[in-house]
Amino acid sequence: SFETEVPTEMEMERRISSTLAFLPWLVCVDGERMAGxxxxxxxxxxxxxxxxxxxxxxxxxxxxxxxVGRALYTSLFALLRLQGFCAAHAGVTLPNEASVGLHESLGFRPIGVYPRVGFKDGRWHDVGWWQLPLRDRSGEPGPTLPMEALRRAAGWDEAIAAGLKLLSR
Known part of the structure; x- marks a missing residue:
């Protein structure tokens, strides 16, 4: 993360609420602790x-x-497809073999690097960008589904279950 200070609980609540107005935010809990x-x-x-x-x-x-990461992403991508999104992009601070491996194993392909774009911990860091196609992009896309409609959409339960299934292995 390029956070330079740990966000407060109130700031995290604000971020989650702001995101959930339009897009999914998923949490995985392990017992009473957040796993991711x-x-x-x-x-x-x-x-x-x-x-x-x-x-x-x-x-x-x-x-x-x-x-946990694979499970969260599996459900997230299924929900984004239901919403009508066509592509997902992920920025990874480099080097980070584990994150690159996860993203590429899920179908992401590298599309570029922003060299020395973030300064943290006394040095500059590169950020690599990966893209995952979510739907066909050969024609004009339809409208995206708002979150309130997504929560009621056929496929919501299946999208969540797809990630949960990966955790129960």
Whole structure:
């Protein structure tokens, strides 16, 4: 993460509420502790970008390599497809073999690198960008489904179950 300070609980609540107005934010809980979360955000503000999203996944250190990231992303991508989004983009601070491996194993392909774009911990960091096609982009896309409609859509339960199934292995 390029956070330079840990966000407060109130700030995280604000971010989650703001995201959930338009896009999914999923949380995986292990007992009483959060194991990880994944969410989508607008790729850019201009109208022509409205069918593309950026995605992020964060996994608690003790839950890494347990399938939580894959499970969260599996459900998130299924929900984004239901909403009508066409592509997901993920930025990865480099080097990060584990994150690159996860993204590429899920079908993401590298599309470029922003060299020395973020300064943290006393040094500059590169960010690589990966893209995952979610739907066909050969014609004009239809409208995207708002969150309130997505929650009632046929396919919601299946999208969530697809990720949960990966956790019960």
């Amino acid at each position: 979360y994944a969410y989508a955000s607008k790729h850019r503000e201009r109208a022509a970008y409205r069918w593309c999203v950026d995605v992020s996944v964060y996994i608690r250190d003790t839950c890494r390599r347990s399938g």
